[in-house]
Amino acid sequence: xxxxxxxxxxxxxxxxxxxxxxxxxxxxxxxxxxxxxxxxxxxxxxxxxxxxxxxxxxxxxxxxxxxxxxxxxx
Numbered sequence: 001x002x003x004x005x006x007x008x009x010x011x012x013x014x015x016x017x018x019x020x021x022x023x024x025x026x027x028x029x030x031x032x033x034x035x036x037x038x039x040x041x042x043x044x045x046x047x048x049x050x051x052x053x054x055x056x057x058x059x060x061x062x063x064x065x066x067x068x069x070x071x072x073x074x
Contacts, residue, residue, distance in 0.1 A: 002026045004051065006044065008033045017043040021056050 003026035011018070011032040016039070018030045029047040031040050050056070 004029060004048070006031065008040065010034070017047045019047050019050060019056075027051055 003024075005026065005028045007028060008031045011030065011034065013032070013034050016032055016035060020028045020030070022028060029044060031043050031047075035043060
């Protein structure tokens with residue numbers, strides 16, 4: 001797996017995490033500092049599942065990708 005960097009930053013309270021694929025193939029996961037430690041961990045695991053599942057390479061709707069990811073964490 002490529003390198004993964006994590007940053008905890010101020011974000012809109014409605015956004016739990018955001019993932020960016022960097023030009024070198026690594027990923028940066030931004031996690032909302034508004035979240036509790038428990039929710040940060042859940043957001044991190046959710047982001048990791050997207051990276052492991054290769055969701056950045058899929059040509060599928062984001063809604064479908066999120067639906068599939070939430071079935072795992074439901």
